[in-house]
Structures are given as C-alpha cells and as structure tokens.
Amino acid sequence: MATKIIFDKPKSMKDVPMHYCPGCGHGVVHRLICEAIDELNLREKAIGVAPVGCAVLAYDYWDFDVSEAAHGRAAAVATGIKRVWPDRLVISYQGDGDLASIGMGETIHTANRGENITVIFINNANYGMTGGQMAPTTLVGQKTPTTPMGREPSSTGFPIKMAELIASFPAVRYSVRTTVADFKGVVQTKMAIKKAFELQMKGEGYTFVEILSNCNTNWEMSPVDANRFILETMVQTFPLGTFKDERYV
Amino acid sequence: MNKVLMKGNEAMAEGAIRAGCRYYFGYPITPQNEVPAYFAKRMPEVGGVFVQAESETASINMVYGAAAAGARVMTTTSSPGYSLMQEGVSYLAGSRLPCVLANVQRGGPGLGNIAASQADYFQATKGGGHGDYHLIVLAPASAQEMMDFTMLAFELSDTYRVPALILSDGIVGQMVEPVELRDFVEKIPEKPWALTGARGRKPNVIRSLWLDDEGVPLNNEWLQTTYETIRQKEVRWETFMAEDAEYLVVAYGSTSRTAKSAILLARQEGIKVGLIRPITLWPFPYQILSSLSLQVKGILVCEMSAGQMVEDVALAVDNTPLYFAGELGGRMFTDIKIQDKIHQMVNGGLQQWQPR
Numbered sequence A: 001m002a003t004k005i006i007f008d009k010p011k012s013m014k015d016v017p018m019h020y021c022p023g024c025g026h027g028v029v030h031r032l033i034c035e036a037i038d039e040l041n042l043r044e045k046a047i048g049v050a051p052v053g054c055a056v057l058a059y060d061y062w063d064f065d066v067s068e069a070a071h072g073r074a075a076a077v078a079t080g081i082k083r084v085w086p087d088r089l090v091i092s093y094q095g096d097g098d099l100a101s102i103g104m105g106e107t108i109h110t111a112n113r114g115e116n117i118t119v120i121f122i123n124n125a126n127y128g129m130t131g132g133q134m135a136p137t138t139l140v141g142q143k144t145p146t147t148p149m150g151r152e153p154s155s156t157g158f159p160i161k162m163a164e165l166i167a168s169f170p171a172v173r174y175s176v177r178t179t180v181a182d183f184k185g186v187v188q189t190k191m192a193i194k195k196a197f198e199l200q201m202k203g204e205g206y207t208f209v210e211i212l213s214n215c216n217t218n219w220e221m222s223p224v225d226a227n228r229f230i231l232e233t234m235v236q237t238f239p240l241g242t243f244k245d246e247r248y249v
Numbered sequence B: 001m002n003k004v005l006m007k008g009n010e011a012m013a014e015g016a017i018r019a020g021c022r023y024y025f026g027y028p029i030t031p032q033n034e035v036p037a038y039f040a041k042r043m044p045e046v047g048g049v050f051v052q053a054e055s056e057t058a059s060i061n062m063v064y065g066a067a068a069a070g071a072r073v074m075t076t077t078s079s080p081g082y083s084l085m086q087e088g089v090s091y092l093a094g095s096r097l098p099c100v101l102a103n104v105q106r107g108g109p110g111l112g113n114i115a116a117s118q119a120d121y122f123q124a125t126k127g128g129g130h131g132d133y134h135l136i137v138l139a140p141a142s143a144q145e146m147m148d149f150t151m152l153a154f155e156l157s158d159t160y161r162v163p164a165l166i167l168s169d170g171i172v173g174q175m176v177e178p179v180e181l182r183d184f185v186e187k188i189p190e191k192p193w194a195l196t197g198a199r200g201r202k203p204n205v206i207r208s209l210w211l212d213d214e215g216v217p218l219n220n221e222w223l224q225t226t227y228e229t230i231r232q233k234e235v236r237w238e239t240f241m242a243e244d245a246e247y248l249v250v251a252y253g254s255t256s257r258t259a260k261s262a263i264l265l266a267r268q269e270g271i272k273v274g275l276i277r278p279i280t281l282w283p284f285p286y287q288i289l290s291s292l293s294l295q296v297k298g299i300l301v302c303e304m305s306a307g308q309m310v311e312d313v314a315l316a317v318d319n320t321p322l323y324f325a326g327e328l329g330g331r332m333f334t335d336i337k338i339q340d341k342i343h344q345m346v347n348g349g350l351q352q353w354q355p356r
Ligand SMILES: Cc1ncc(C[n+]2csc(CCOP(=O)(O)OP(=O)(O)O)c2C)c(N)n1
Pocket: A052, A053, A054, A055, A071, A094, A095, A096, A097, A098, A099, A122, A124, A126, A127, A128, A129, A130, A135, A215
C-alpha cells in the first residue's frame, strides 16, 4: 500500500526534541517560521537572530544561519547583518522583556529607520526564562514574582501595546498582532509571517508580527487553560488585528 | 609620495576604508566627531554603509551583526561611549568576531571633560566587559599611525578572530599632520564561519552561550590559546635613544611624543635617557622592558592617568627603581614637566613608585 505523507517536519527545521515547556507557544512559532521559509524557498537565504530569553537556543531547531544577540539588542544585530546582506531574509525573534523593555531603544529606532527586516515578537506577558517576572506587557492585576499583589498601574504603568506603537512609525511597512492560542490563530499567524517575509524580500521595509503566546509554566496553568486565558483575557488588552499595512509615500 | 594634511580622526577613518571596511556604525561624542562625519561623506563614495546609531549600545551591536555577516566593520567613540559598549565588546570577544573599535579617550570619570586623557588603559587592556577576554590594543601617536594602526588592526583582528581596539586620545584624534595615504587592501580573508545564508553548506551559528558543561570552558580554551599565540607573535614597541640609555622613560600615545621632546632636552644636558614606547598595549611588551631595565638606573613612567600602565611596567621590572609621573583627567604633559621629572629621577629627588 502506498503511503501518503500529509504532515511532516519543515525542511528548515532540525529533527530534534525541543527544550521548551510542553504546550509553550515558542515551539509552534518556530515551526511556522520554518514552514513559511520552506514555502518561499528561502532556507539558503535566511539569517535568524536569536534573543536572550527562552528562545536563545533557536539555532538548535532552525536549520539555517543564526546569530545570538545580547539581551535586547537583536534588532541592532539584525540591522548589522541586513546592511551587509540586503538580499537575505533577516529575522529578529524576540520576547517581550527583550524587545519592549531592555531593547526598547533598538526596537523603536530599527522600526523608525524602516530597516528591511522582519521582527517576530513573542508576547507572553512575562519574562519566561528568568522565572516569570513582570514584563512591560504584563496585564494589569497579573501576579508575577515581582508583582506579587498583581501589576499595579500606579507604580508600574500599563502594558505596552507594541504592535500599535510600531504601527505609528511612518517607515514601518506592516504591523500585526496574532496569537497561536488556537487553530485559527495559528493559521493567521502563519499567514502574517509569510506575508512579512514576502514584503521583506520585495524590499518593502520593516515588518512586525506580534504573537500572543502562552507561558503556561510561569502562569502556573495547564497549556489548555493558558491558551484559554489568552483568548478570553489577554486579547482584551492586546486586540488581534492589523495595525498597519501600507507603504509610506 | 601622496601626502595630505589630515586630522588624526580622519586619518583613522580613511585607513579603515583603505583596509576594506565598508560598514561603520557610530554615535556622536567629542573628541571623535570627525570620524562619523568623515564616514558619512566617504562611505557612499566607496559603496559602503554609514549608519548613525541611536546609542553606543546600538552601534556596538550593529557591529556585532555586520561582523557576524563576515564584513570588515568599525565603530568609534570616546570614553563614556566606550563604557556603554562594554557588554557588546564582551559578546564580540566571546563570539570570536573580528572588528575594529576605537576609543579616542577623554577626561573622566563620569562625563569628565573633552580634553585628552589616558585613563581608560585598565578598561582597554584588563577587560572592561565581563569574562576572560582580551582585545588587541594598538596605541597610535600620530595622524599617520591613526591610519596605519587602523589598517593593521583589521589585519590582526581577521587573522586571530579577536576584536582590535585603537586606544587613542583627544590630542592624537585632533592633531593635524601630513599623512601618507596607504594603498587600498585588495584581498580580504575568507570567512567560512560567517553568516551568509546556508547555501550548499551546514548552517553557521554565531554564539557565546553553551548551557552544557563543556561549551564555555572549550570556548575559553580556544580564546586563551589564541591570546597566547598573539602574545608570542604580535608584541610591538618602539625605542628612542635607548641603546646607550642610563635612564628610561616609558610612555605611549600622545604622551610618548612629549616624552621624546623631553628626552632631547635632557640629552642636551648630557643625561643619557631614552624612551620605550609600547605600541601594542595588549599584548604588552613585558620582555623588552624587562631586558632594558637591566641596563638602566631608573625608569620613569609618564601617563595622563593616576597610574595605570605603570602597573604593567612594574610587572616587567625587578630591581630597577621605578618612578611615576601622571597628569590627571584632561591635563596634558609638557616637555618641560617631563624633563623636570627626569631631573628629579636622576638627582634622587623623586619618590619611587610603590604598589598601592
Ligand atoms: C543584560 C542582561 N540582563 C538580564 C539578563 C537576564 N535575562 C535573561 S532572559 C531575560 C528575560 C527574557 O524574557 P523575554 O524577553 O520576555 O523572553 P521569554 O523568556 O519570555 O521568551 C532576562 C531578564 C541578561 N541575560 N542580560
């Protein structure tokens, strides 16, 4: 009997077990990136930048060239790479502590320059790797080790809405927020990533894909409950959608 | 001969271009502002890229990216900016990324002033960032050397995969002198480890993190072995009137120029004094200092700091009396002052330097 393969590992992905906690969104997004690269036939042109955060070992899973970056500096490292290789696909992959706290300066200025790279932003509302501390994206009232009574806006401010903020820069080409908390979200995320890569390869400018993703371990929830929390609660602060999809004239 | 009048800072930038550097990332800070301005104008002429970064933190990490991509790349700054870069410098060293950095030193600590200083010697030669690493540190003393040492820095950095630092100061950066323009470097070494897109090969990874027991110690062993080779092969220094010297002055960078004038003045008075001038501050010329120290009655170290390089000289010298003269944060030496210190050394009127 002939077998028909209907689901397989993307070619751009290494066949190894991941270190991520079971059910974590990082692994899903890694796969979506690899699927998009395969479909666009860009494996030999892709150069990734791995952040400091849970995804620092992304190069253990991605089967293409990757650089580490110091905490928060992925966008600057990606800028350096892209300026040397303008025709390659340069992907900066970052968490919320990395992108919106310590690296906020690099994030904003890279977007404002309209650097022709794609930033994949994993918003899991905390610092996963260091034990779930408050991130700039932590929800009001959310308990973390550094907000034991829940995030209190009077002393810590409010969650930063990155996709909206990024969309406000004229040189930005594309800014969206999606989620990988359910099947529909995974499909939309894949489409957004693929579109961002296509825009970059056409030289259209800076593209930004914010993805709501669970950190079930630090949220102290089951993966199923964590995904439900994203769909029911997190999206109230971080609405899904496209915030910018046009080229400045 | 093709000589033009140039500022030291401009000569450094032109040297980089002639060495094949086509990527420059930097942030304004005095006294090195001529460098980004020069690159901003010159890079488009040679098909290169100039980016004014949003901070020194960004510049050094853009350098990291361009170096990872295999390019010859440079950033320049002055003391406070160099402090801000230190995490990135440690990452560059840990990830074995060749690149050229320059610190045109100014007075510190803190915001300090914009006059010349040599008080970043410890930071440049003993670390600065975290972890066990060294940079190849070259100390130019003229506009010509700003060009020549920058070109050399690119060669050495690529050869060893160790970042190189031009440790200059506000005087050398700002002085205008005739500079002989060097030939453009034609051939830049292949970098098979660089990120270019994994076409027909296994993926390359640029990293300094390993979470297993072995990775970081192995990386450190590689670094230490490389540093040892550099110590064996790349120590550079200059001597001036040292053959028959009974006394020695040790000075680097702009201070070595002032020291030469002072030595000429002292020689006119019949004092047999010479100069040894470290050109590589790391690796430091311990051996030549050690052997020359045996022939002299006293060694005077002059630096525009409270006493930093003098500690390295002390490591090289056993029994010869060692003296120190410093100018603090932004004040310059005069030849008269160094001449005066030489007199005091010869007459026994100077207290010996002691480890403190
Ligand atoms: C300069 C510096 N400061 C702090 C750290 C410690 N650190 C490592 S990961 C991290 C936070 C990561 O959180 P995030 O970016 O949200 O990514 P996640 O782990 O949630 O995917 C921190 C603070 C570091 N490595 N370097």
